[in-house]
Amino acid sequence: MENITVVGGGLAGLVAAITCAEAGAPVHLHEAHHSLGGRARSSASPYITNEGPHVLYSDGPWWRWLAEHGLLGACAAVPLGGLAGFRFRQHGRLRRTPPAALLPVLRRRRRQAPVDVDFHTWIRDQHGPAAATAASNLVGVATFDADPGRLSAAFVWPRLLRVTAIPPAARYAIGGWSGLVDRLATRASSLGVRISTDARVTSLPTSPVIVATSLEAAGRLLGGELPPVASGRAVLLDLAVRTVPGDAFVVSDLDEAGWLERYTLPDPGLAPQGESLIQAQMPLRPGESKADGLARLETLADLALPGWRDRLTWRRDAVAHNRTGALDLPGQTWRDRPAIDRGDDVYLAGDQVAAPGLLSEVSFHSAVTAARLATGLPATEAAR
Template identity: 75%
Template structure:
């Protein structure tokens, strides 16, 4: 049997290991941390918080791959009360509806956006400045960038449609990513994958090898500097608060690209009964520090959750810098990111390499491609 080593036990590493094992290879998966998961790791119960969104989109191959292997588990959509709890911050006020100028943008889903133009300019030339600012900041939730309008129109546009005008709505996995990671790990072991945690790799294993780590870590293993890739820089605030009927389900910040979401509305298992688990995020401006960004984010939470400070039972905050997936600037596509095939039996996988998709889907696509190359499939 062909022997393949996978370095890194996040989504990309697990999918790569499973795909290689399904092709008949003998696979060893090495993870430096004591637990698998990478950026999908979540806090332990009773408050299950993640480093960003933890939903799956049913219209993509990542969902179908999991469904074919019975790995999705229980999931839920947005309840009706969630739809009525959607709010928009616009003009520093909380509103139930977005600016009217934004609606025609979402209605034109069939058009194709150009690679060379930035998203803000492309929308402004068709719908005006108000629509361009609102549409750009609407995408803070998927880009974690303080100025999503500066990114390639061809990068932002399909993501906007999938998040806000989906053909198949997103699903929340019950229990968050923890359950999915457990199912992926169990499936990998069933296929014979040898999983080793606490295994820090300092020298590149004998090829064929799939490196499913950060680009910095991959570069150190490969002994070369990989091309830099733009990514988001955002402050995150996780809160557990005692329930209040006035709390919004989602607040989309059309002024500053922020986002607040009450994840316990579709999935009450993420916090104890009578409490809500909230994640808020606000992309940091150029040279803006954590303290200033957090102060702006808390002002957004003030609008979303009246009196939240007195109701808080748990909290944490931090900055995610370059840990939110690749961003394509004008003139670039996913094909311009570091290539999966590095030659001599070495392959890359992860959310910053040359593969398409939205958020975790990039890890999935790159992992499957790397595995097929490694196994000759």
Template identity: 60%
Template structure:
């Protein structure tokens, strides 16, 4: 392979660059931002926030890939006393346990759910209306959508089953995802990848080899001149909050009445905030007609119930809307195979979390990146045979 160009230095772009370099290709990676990471960046300063929760699921393929290359790094284990502080908001009150019907429904695997039926209809038949509504609201933690019940039952059930697994599949990296990005970047440098930051690519590179486009789907549509590169995604308010520490604050508050979630990230990783402080993030999916203020108001209602005197204890806060950046969501009758194809023809490959690759959350980015490089190498070998 003469050369592979990667456009985008987030998790998908770095995965593609490392995979190609390990196969013997020369690789150049372009990143428009002055730092690598994309949505996997961790903010600098006293509060180490991510642009989203960024959990790594232990059962996913990227877990093994990262572990084999010694890239996982130290994890942030959750103390048992904190695990006991999981709270559920239901019918206007905080509870220690969810409904029994919900727990039973989480045991169903994805292959038991139909692709062509919406989740709420199917789950109501299986577990009853109360458990179905509860399961739909809870599943938003792994898909960031305001109405999970309207999505494909197969799609939602896969995420619900894995998000509610015991022991938990979700793990967090000590110091935030930025630490993983740094390790991946160092691995890429060691393999000879040429990394160019502050290098915006506005036209498709005229390279002497394949091009892997590892940007958001809207950015890829502009770069490739293909307005048909679209897929549904969620729209979520991210509400970061630093509070003075108070003994007894919950670890997680999951809203079972409406999709929404608050997590105290310093429960498992105190290094994310200064001593004596704790860092929270609320994730509140909002509908197309709703505003950031609606999501913030939802978060504040949950905070009022779960975190006594939180306003008096607030030291820092930040609010943002994440639009079209929360991964693909599949409507009834569609699967990951129906999303925009990885192979765009003429040596161009598309990767990211909204393309035709399986997995949950960041697994889609990883799987598509490995597949793109595999397809590029296969095409190159065929060209050599023809020559």
């Protein structure tokens, strides 16, 4: 087979490199950063955080692929004690149970959602405005968008079903996602993939090539802007606080689509003994500043973690802009995003291209499809 170049060493680039190498192709992967992982990198000990809330979903193809390849590593499910620690913010207060208006929405799980109607309108017409607002904001954790109800019902509905599955399908990579990145890199190296870090690519390599970068960077390499794709914009807040009884495990913000999660409950090793590590997000409204979004997010923390400022041992914050995967507006599906096959043996992979799935699953699907095309294999849906 021809030599295949992979540009980008995040999850999509690593999966693409592994898939190409398993098909017998020589592969050279280039990563501009000094370390692999992209947005899946974790911070260094003693406070090990991901770039925003990160989980794997055990009911998806990405999970199955990792399991089949022996790459899952240690993972934790939602702990039994964590279920009791779920909270919902509604009308400015925390509650232990979802509002009654939301329950009929979640019971009718087999219905099909329309592509050309926004999610809020679709739910409102069936269950009323209170249910539509609560259901829309509940899925903020999977969209990083300040108004998930504006998105296509066919886009939001399966995501809502995934994040509300009982028992929960969410799984936590013990020790942070950098461990998963390391396992992927080790697997790639064992297959003969040549990995070069601190290796920024400024012109399109000789094809076949898989470009597994942001769409903006991919457009520069391809010599022209790619079609724009809607993506989330959110402020992220990581906190370490001294642990006290009564802190919430998860708060789903039904008022403003925010989310807060205490990651040391399933994985105590993410912070020093006696401390809790919390990761939270608040989608930013159009034109809203980081400071204003952060103030709203700190208000959510006030409810979930009483007295957290006096217990604080570490914090950091950031804004995630166009780094949260594709969002499909009414009338759009994942097939309307930039195509994986760009012609002339050039392929795209990442979380904003034409592939199905939830969050990192889009990167996985696109990477496998791009690799199959680059190696001359049929682009089947076997990865689903």
